[in-house]
Amino acid sequence: MAPSGLFFLEGKLSRYNPAAKLLAALLIALGLLVSDDITSALVALTIELISLSVFAIPYKPVLRKTYPLFLAAVSVAIANIVASKAPALVIAGISLRLIAISLPGILLFSSTDPVDLADSLVQQCHVSPRYAYAALASFRLLPLLSEEFSLIMRARRSRGIDYGRGFIAKFPLFLTSVFALFVSAIRKATRLALAMDARAFNLKVARTSAREQAIQRRDIILILSALTMVLVANTAGIIAGTWHIVLLSI
Amino acid sequence: MSTPLIQAVDWGFRYFDREKYALRHLNLEIEKKDKVLLLGPSGSGKSTFLHALAGLLSSNSLGTEEGRLLVNGDHPLNMQGNVGIVFQDPVTSLVMSRIGDEVAFGLENVGIPKDVIWSRVNAALAEVGLSYPLSQYTSALSGGEQQRLVIADLLAFMPGIWLLDEPTANLDPLGAKSVIETFFQLHEKTDTTVVLIEHRLTELIKLVNKVIVLVDGGESVLQGPPDEIFYKHGDFLKKSGIFLPDEIIERKRPVSFGKDLCLQASGVSAKHPGQSHLAVRDVSLEIKSQQVLAVMGANGSGKTTLALILASLLKPTQGRVEFIGVKNGESYFSWRAKELVQYVGMVFQEPEHQFLTSQVLKELLILPKRLKMKQEDAKQKADELLERFKLATLAHCNPFTLSGGEKRRLSVAAALMADPNVLILDEPTFGQDANTFYQLISFLEENVDAGQAVVVITHDIELTNILADRVVNLSQGSIVGESYSDLFSSKRSDLFLAENINRKFSQGLH
Numbered sequence: 001m002a003p004s005g006l007f008f009l010e011g012k013l014s015r016y017n018p019a020a021k022l023l024a025a026l027l028i029a030l031g032l033l034v035s036d037d038i039t040s041a042l043v044a045l046t047i048e049l050i051s052l053s054v055f056a057i058p059y060k061p062v063l064r065k066t067y068p069l070f071l072a073a074v075s076v077a078i079a080n081i082v083a084s085k086a087p088a089l090v091i092a093g094i095s096l097r098l099i100a101i102s103l104p105g106i107l108l109f110s111s112t113d114p115v116d117l118a119d120s121l122v123q124q125c126h127v128s129p130r131y132a133y134a135a136l137a138s139f140r141l142l143p144l145l146s147e148e149f150s151l152i153m154r155a156r157r158s159r160g161i162d163y164g165r166g167f168i169a170k171f172p173l174f175l176t177s178v179f180a181l182f183v184s185a186i187r188k189a190t191r192l193a194l195a196m197d198a199r200a201f202n203l204k205v206a207r208t209s210a211r212e213q214a215i216q217r218r219d220i221i222l223i224l225s226a227l228t229m230v231l232v233a234n235t236a237g238i239i240a241g242t243w244h245i246v247l248l249s250i
Numbered sequence: 251m252s253t254p255l256i257q258a259v260d261w262g263f264r265y266f267d268r269e270k271y272a273l274r275h276l277n278l279e280i281e282k283k284d285k286v287l288l289l290g291p292s293g294s295g296k297s298t299f300l301h302a303l304a305g306l307l308s309s310n311s312l313g314t315e316e317g318r319l320l321v322n323g324d325h326p327l328n329m330q331g332n333v334g335i336v337f338q339d340p341v342t343s344l345v346m347s348r349i350g351d352e353v354a355f356g357l358e359n360v361g362i363p364k365d366v367i368w369s370r371v372n373a374a375l376a377e378v379g380l381s382y383p384l385s386q387y388t389s390a391l392s393g394g395e396q397q398r399l400v401i402a403d404l405l406a407f408m409p410g411i412w413l414l415d416e417p418t419a420n421l422d423p424l425g426a427k428s429v430i431e432t433f434f435q436l437h438e439k440t441d442t443t444v445v446l447i448e449h450r451l452t453e454l455i456k457l458v459n460k461v462i463v464l465v466d467g468g469e470s471v472l473q474g475p476p477d478e479i480f481y482k483h484g485d486f487l488k489k490s491g492i493f494l495p496d497e498i499i500e501r502k503r504p505v506s507f508g509k510d511l512c513l514q515a516s517g518v519s520a521k522h523p524g525q526s527h528l529a530v531r532d533v534s535l536e537i538k539s540q541q542v543l544a545v546m547g548a549n550g551s552g553k554t555t556l557a558l559i560l561a562s563l564l565k566p567t568q569g570r571v572e573f574i575g576v577k578n579g580e581s582y583f584s585w586r587a588k589e590l591v592q593y594v595g596m597v598f599q600e601p602e603h604q605f606l607t608s609q610v611l612k613e614l615l616i617l618p619k620r621l622k623m624k625q626e627d628a629k630q631k632a633d634e635l636l637e638r639f640k641l642a643t644l645a646h647c648n649p650f651t652l653s654g655g656e657k658r659r660l661s662v663a664a665a666l667m668a669d670p671n672v673l674i675l676d677e678p679t680f681g682q683d684a685n686t687f688y689q690l691i692s693f694l695e696e697n698v699d700a701g702q703a704v705v706v707i708t709h710d711i712e713l714t715n716i717l718a719d720r721v722v723n724l725s726q727g728s729i730v731g732e733s734y735s736d737l738f739s740s741k742r743s744d745l746f747l748a749e750n751i752n753r754k755f756s757q758g759l760h
Contacts, residue, residue: 115351133355137345144341146523154563155603158596160617160668162587184603191342198304199345199356199403200331210354210367 013055013111019124020219021112024226025104031230032101036246038093040237045100047229057107066106073098089242104226114139120213129207137192145185152180253323254279255411255443256303260317262468263298263307272298276317276468282410285437285444285457287476290464291490292683293653296447299464300413302326303445304335321411331360334409336417338681340396349375349391349399350384356407374406375399378432393549394425398432405436414446418454419681422548422709430454449683451495463487491685501716503695505734508538508719511574512672512703513594518559518569519727520552529555530566531727537672542694542704544714547724553707554599554676556724560705561596561674588620595665599676601657602650610652610660611636611645617667635663639693655686662693673697674705679713691717 013021032044052059073095080091118136121127156162161173196202237243262274273295280286290296301307302319305326321329337343346352353371362370371384378398380391388396397417404412417433418426430453437457448454461479463472472483480487480494487494514537520530530552537543537560545553558564559571565583573582573593598604607613611632618628636642639659644652649660658678665673673694679687694717698704708714714721723731 115347133345140345140347141342151598151603154558155598156606157563157587158561158591158598159604159606159664160588160591160620161606180603188342191337191339192345194301194306195337195343196345197306197330198335198337199407200359201355203330203359205359205361208358208361208363208367210351210358210364210371212364 011056011111013057013107014113016111016222017124017213017215017219018108018112018117018120019213020215020222021108022117022120024223025108027223027226028104028230029101031227032097032233034245035234035237035243036090036093036097037237037240037242037244038089038096039240039242040233041093041097041100043236044229044233045096045103047232048100048103051225062107065110066103069099069102069106093242115211116213119209119211123209123213124215130201133201134193134196137196138189141185141188141192144188145181148184149177149181152177152184255282255284255322256280256445257320257323258299258317259320261302261319262316263295263302263313265313268313271467272313273464273468274316276464276471278462278471278473280443280445280460280462282443283441285459286446287455287458287461288445288447288464289461289487289492291492292655292686294464295468296464297415299468300335300415300445300447303411304333304413305330306335331407332409333411333413334404334407335413336397336400336404336415338416338419340393340400340420343400344388344396347387347389348384349380349382349386349388352388352399353402353406356403360407370406370408374402377405377436378402379428392425393421394428397421397425397429401429401432401436410442412442412444414444414454416447416449416681419449423711424548433457449493449681451493455495463492465490488684491683493684493687497684499712499716503698503717503719506541506698506719507734508541508703509701510539511536512539513537513560513571513573515560515571516569518556518566518571520555520559520564520566522555528567528727530559532569533724533727533729534569535560535722535729537703537705539671539701539703540698541719542698542706542717544718544721545705545707545724546709546714546721548709551724552727553724555727557596557674557676557705557707560672561594562590563596588617591617591665591668591670592621593670594672594674595668595670597661597665597673597675597678599680601661604661604664605649605657608648608650609645610641610647610649613649613660613664614667617664621668631667635666639663640689655682658682658686658690662690666697670702672703672705674707676707677710678706679708679710687713 028044032041049059052062076098077091077095080086080094081088084091114136118132122129122132156173156177234243256279258276258278261276262271264271264274276299288296288299298307302315303321303326305328307313307315308327319326321333326333344352345355350368350371353374354367357367357370375381375384378401380395380398380402382391388399391399397420401417414433418429421429433454434457444457446454446458455476458476461472461474461476463479463483465472472479474482476495484494488497515533515535518530518533519528521527522529533556535543535556545556547553555564559566562571562582562585571582576593577585577589605613606616614632614635615628618625618631633642636645639662641656641660641663644656649657652660662673662675662678675694678690682690691713694704694706704717706713706718719734721731721733722729
């Protein structure tokens with residue numbers, strides 16, 4: 001379990017190549033942005049839910065961790081019902097589509113160790129190691145920020161400054177605390193950057209990698225499956241006659 | 251004659267945001283296999299020199315360089331990979347989240363093939379005695395283990411030069427001991443060149459065969475074998491705020507049994523968000539006026555959490571804290587801040603967290619303003635404190651630009667503006683040179699004699715020996731021992747005294 005306390009899925013999906021998963025999720029997102037009809041959204045979402053069991057991902061924890069997504073979908077629907085005169089089916093289509101597009105992305109990040117993602121971005125996508133590993137290192141310091149923030153708040157109380165009662169009294173002090181947090185984050189980052197350079201991170205030689213990320217057959221299959229799913233969903237929309245290109249309507 | 255491994259010829263460096271050179275006209279030579287202790291008063295440019303040797307001061311981005319500094323006959327920037335550095339704080343030295351990847355990181359950077367990387371990673375981890383699996387998260391290690399991991403990073407890297415910037419300063423005595431032992435074991439096996447900075451002259455200086463003292467910002471340099479330097483220049487070093495290895499720090503105050511009960515904690519427990527175990531477990535404690543209480547214990551034993559509870563900055567999940575005779579009936583933890591600070595002052599380990607303004611004088615006047623104190627009275631009191639804490643000449647400087655010792659003194663002065671009955675200090679001597687150490691102790695002695703209750707959270711055994719009247723030892727959030735200070739020797743101790751104290755505590759418990 002990652003110490004950051006983030007939602008992490010062990011199991012089949014975590015063994016796929018991160019770059020391949022990223023490509024698959026992108027294909028699905030782009031493919032589902034073509035049309036705004038209900039049939040293709042419904043088909044896509046159904047295939048996604050079925051594939052959860054293909055990857056042996058339990059439904060319950062996924063539902064529990066992704067509930068904000070469903071809240072978002074519902075609120076999009078409510079906003080549309082109130083503000084637009086669109087038929088109910090179109091509104092339902094938009095909400096389902098939101099879920100169908102986001103779900104693969106959530107699964108991607110929750111089944112991928114950040115280190116593997118950085119390795120894969122460098123090895124398969126040829127991202128500069130300077131950016132990939134610097135981002136990775138700063139990601140490690142993120143959980144420290146919330147500790148730091150409560151430290152700053154306490155330091156203020158210890159100096160005779162508190163938040164008073166009520167939100168309006170609190171707000172200006174909240175702002176100055178955020179600024180103090182920002183300053184201290186920069187200081188920490190500077191020290192980390194120094195430590196990285198001390199270990200020859202800025203040396204201009206060909207960097208090797210201790211962890212190899214390879215594209216295997218199952219990764220190709222994953223990408224092809226994503227492509228197929230998008231095609232099936234859109235074809236279903238065309239056959240049902242509900243298919244409607246978004247770009248043309250604008 | 252062979253050329254020296256490290257050579258400074260009229261070398262100087264000035265950071266862009268400073269008017270003064272950190273070091274200037276520096277001339278020195280370090281031979282291969284030398285083990286050098288680098289000394290100098292705080293702010294003398296020791297760390298700047300170490301950073302320069304590690305190739306971390308690229309002259310175009312941080313400041314301007316003059317003269318020549320050569321490592322193996324070349325500019326240090328071209329020698330990266332041959333020089334390794336250990337910083338004070340392991341948390342911001344570690345790059346990767348798992349120990350295997352962490353040690354591998356430096357080797358990847360210099361282009362070592364994959365198979366070689368992992369054999370070197372395993373060898374280095376074994377060498378420093380870290381027997382966890384490679385996938386162990388670095389955040390799960392103790393401070394001492396993290397610093398040993400940083401040493402493993404260096405070992406795998408195999409640099410010819412080791413630069414150690416107070417490698418044990420951030421560690422508790424046991425963590426420091428494990429790191430020091432590791433250095434001794436490695437020392438027997440390798441013949442690398444070492445440049446070491448240490449404030450407290452711990453056991454580590456036994457490794458050293460040469461001492462270099464930076465004087466006047468590098469304008470002149472004392473160098474020679476340790477015995478000669480400490481014998482010949484002892485008085486000068488002492489005056490410059492440098493601890494001497496055989497320095498005996500005598501206790502002046504008799505042990506005090508305290509006067510009135512000020513603050514009473516009964517059965518307090520606390521948990522940090524996101525953690526399942528209790529940081530403080532069922533602690534009961536009495537704090538009395540005219541007495542210094544030291545709270546000791548390893549890193550992570552709950553010392554700081556307990557201090558925050560006592561200072562009403564963290565609400566315990568269980569138990570209560572009562573300030574005797576004040577605001578009976580109202581919960582201590584719902585006091586308004588400006589009332590609180592008149593009874594309890596807290597000085598944090600990192601002074602900067604508590605600074606609120608851009609001027610030393612304003613830092614002291616911010617509280618009287620909130621308390622609606624008369625302006626002349628406030629100004630007079632602030633001036634007195636500035637005088638007493640030797641900050642008067644800095645009254646109009648920005649607190650963030652002060653030296654470490656000055657920042658520490660300012661944070662104590664700021665807490666004293668409200669005349670609190672109880673003063674709590676978290677690691678007040680951490681990273682301080684001898685001057686600030688002694689000044690701080692005499693300030694606190696004066697306060698206690700005047701009736702204040704003082705609580706120090708510390709793993710500095712010397713501070714405890716000469717200042718504390720009562721010592722409480724914490725382990726895993728619980729009090730495991732409590733004693734009066736006369737239980738142990740008041741003579742200068744070494745790091746290993748911690749064990750003796752522990753032994754005495756456990757004997758006392760049976």
